Amino acid sequence: MAKDAPPFCKVFEGVVHYFLHDHHLRLEENILYDENKFCEACVMPIIEDEFYSCAECDFILHETCLKARPRIQHALHPHPLTLKATNNYVSSWCTACIRICGGFVYERPKHECYFKLDVSLTFCATLPYKVRYKNDEHFLTLSWGEERCEKYWCEECEDIVEELFYWCNDCCTILHTDCLLSESPYLKPGQVLKVGGKCIKFSPEVIFLGQFAVTV
Structure with missing residues (x-):
């Protein structure tokens, strides 16, 4: 291009x-x-x-x-990066957020250096603003602990909630971000992760802890 x-x-x-x-x-x-x-x-x-x-x-x-640009210049890397699509076999990690990249990544077109950037990071979307939870019919929004005067507890682990959390204003449902989101939120069902010569096929139960859904 x-x-x-x-x-x-x-x-x-x-x-x-x-x-x-x-x-x-x-x-x-x-x-x-x-x-x-x-x-x-x-x-x-x-x-x-x-x-x-x-x-x-x-x-x-x-x-x-x-509308994501095909090529970008990012502050974390001296060379221009090109947008690439991944396939069902995933073996790369985002250099910036250290998460598995199951979607598009920005990378060097040549193998001179290893640098991959998850396309989500270019939208400042390391955590989704709005999510769905299996036990709530409404959307949950990302909130900050200091916004609430009282103490609250997580619906999943029943531990106290501080700092960032997801909150339903209608039902007062509250969850830690880690309790709602899995460790690998950027993998699609059916994608295969290749690690150390072994292949792990991801299902919705593996990717989405608590059966959540996310909107950007």
Whole structure:
């Protein structure tokens, strides 16, 4: 691609061609939450707002992720980084957040140095602002402990909650971020993690502790 080329081009109204996918993507509006729909780029579930999907396969992108620049210059690395799509076999970690990258990553096109940056970090989204929890019908939002005068306890571990936590204002449901989010939130069901010559296939139970859902 040219240095400043856009990540997609318009085919006609509501249909685009994305540079990391072979088929055209169509603009759709998410009406009902489907726990099996995941964005290929950030690996967060498709919960609300508009998204782009492929009619010929399961490729889906949030509108925000569709607009992520193909090439960036990041403060953590001296060389330009190129956006790359991953496949079902995952063996890389984000150099910045040290998390497994199951979605798109920015990396060096050559093997001169190892540097991979999770595409989510370019949106300042290390923790999702809004989530869903299996025992609450409402969204939970990310909150800070000092916002509450009283002490609260986590719904899962029943320990006291301090600093960052997820909170439902309607039901007073509260959870630690670690109790709600798994250690590998950026892997999709069916992806295979390759570690030390061994392969581990991830299922929804492995990836999502507590059956949560996330929106970006």
